[in-house]
Amino acid sequence: MFLSPFLSPQPMHIPDGFLSISVSIVFWLFSIITIGYSLKRVNRDLGERQVPLMGVLAAAIFAGQMLNFVVAGGTSGHFMGAALATILLGPWATILVMTTVVGVQALIFQDGGLLALGANIFNMGLVGVAVSYFVFTTIHRFSGGKRWGIFVGGFAAAWLSIEIAALAAALELVLSGTSPANIAVPAMAGIHALIGIGEGLITVGALALIYAARPDLVKVQKEPQAGGAALWVGGLIIALILAIASPLASAHPDGLEWVAEQKGFLDSAQGPLYEIIPDYVLPGISNEALATILAGMIGIFIIFCFALAVAYSRKNRQNTNV
């Protein structure tokens, strides 16, 4: 019973064989660039002093995934930890920690494939962390550093990071031609909307305990992180792209399947790899799709203005404080 998370693979870890080679390579590249940048940041900001902390926290996340609770009948909710680690450790170190966790899960426990590891690191490391960071810092700032901001921000960060990471995994499967979009996207989104609630509740519980016992650990995040602004924007963009692309993909599965076929072409090395990227932004767009994208862009604009306003008011407040 204790072992259940190890014996039942989590739906977010994509095994080998499910991703086409070009999707694997593209996501490996994304992950390698992010890991390289995070290593640089961690080296510069924290020094290798943080090595034991990152190693032990990675072990804690891995062990924390054993913790589960009974939801109903035989099902249980358990814990992934990207959001909690981002809040406590900062984004760059957490990317390395999640890379280690996902890497060991693939290499030692075959939870997720080795070739698919790039995509899995992308989903759970980069996407999970960037979205958590974006959501948490925004809500935390909005609350003016009050207590409720930590808990609401923690819940929202946990839920949304799980949901968006699941959408990323679903789209990778669709792009590989492994799963049709109109089934994979709603299925992954639906399952993880529920899993995300469990994750959110556990994260809030954990934050409540840590806030009571060691409030200094939660307060670390108040200082702006170097490179945090770029990651904040990254988290926003990832969340928006996936939130827009997923309904589009499931409404127009033909478009994405067409891309998958084109990519099947590319897999047999008949075209340059870089053509994949412009390809899947545009296929199969009807007026309805255009409308969705427009709506999405207006959404981005509004959220951006809102965030700028929040940041601006915060800056002003700081100035008056000094």
Next chain:
Amino acid sequence: MHVHFLDPYRSGNSLVHRLDPRIKFILTLGFILVASLTPVGAWPVYILLFSIILSVEVLSELGVRYVLKRSMLAFLFVLAALPVIFTTADRIILTFSLGTWTFTITQAGLERFISIFLKSWISIQAAIVLASSTPFPELMMAMRAIRIPRLLVAIFGLMWRYLFVLADEALRLMRARLARSGHSDQVGLKPGGSVWWRAGVTGRMAGSLFLRAFERSDRIYMAMISRGYDREVRAAPLPKLRGVDSLIIVGGLLLLVFLLLFAILFWA
């Protein structure tokens, strides 16, 4: 260090166990890459790949049954690929209806599904043989050999070292909860509290696990400092590859390339 139930490594003295970890690592990655590149419907190549991994399993003396049992892990995910059977357009093999829904199985869809299933099954077996026949320090050596940054390898190493400590810690937390919150495995008896309450309890367990990890890492850092750690991660230089080893790696890669060419020429 005690043998932990989590550690998949099984000690042995077979050919596969004695092989240089770098070679095992690279050949495993190459094998999975070839399995992934093999076109849909190239059945003879799948059979060849399967027989290769099966013979490695026999050579490794891990027990074919052990590997196959562990490989069942991959099967749940196959559900994600199942709809492909019905949605790929091609010659229809079978149409049946369940209630109000009608399902049509097409030939291309079925071929694609079976290929995905075989790819993932073959790949996971290779990964299992690697993890079960190579102790973690040797895997770290292979990681360094393929130029994974030192800092990342150091985090991997520390994680592995404390994984068992923290897993035991998590098990202790769960045992304590089991003893206190009225949970029963008996059918019909409800676990204590509401779902929200149980989630909150689990959250506080996660929080206390994290706090203990923070405090432990402080102590580890102090211990490292007191033993001469100067914020620089060092490792012994990698041993040189023997002549036999280079022969094995060249032979293995050639075989894989040959298989791939065969698959692409005849089935792509």
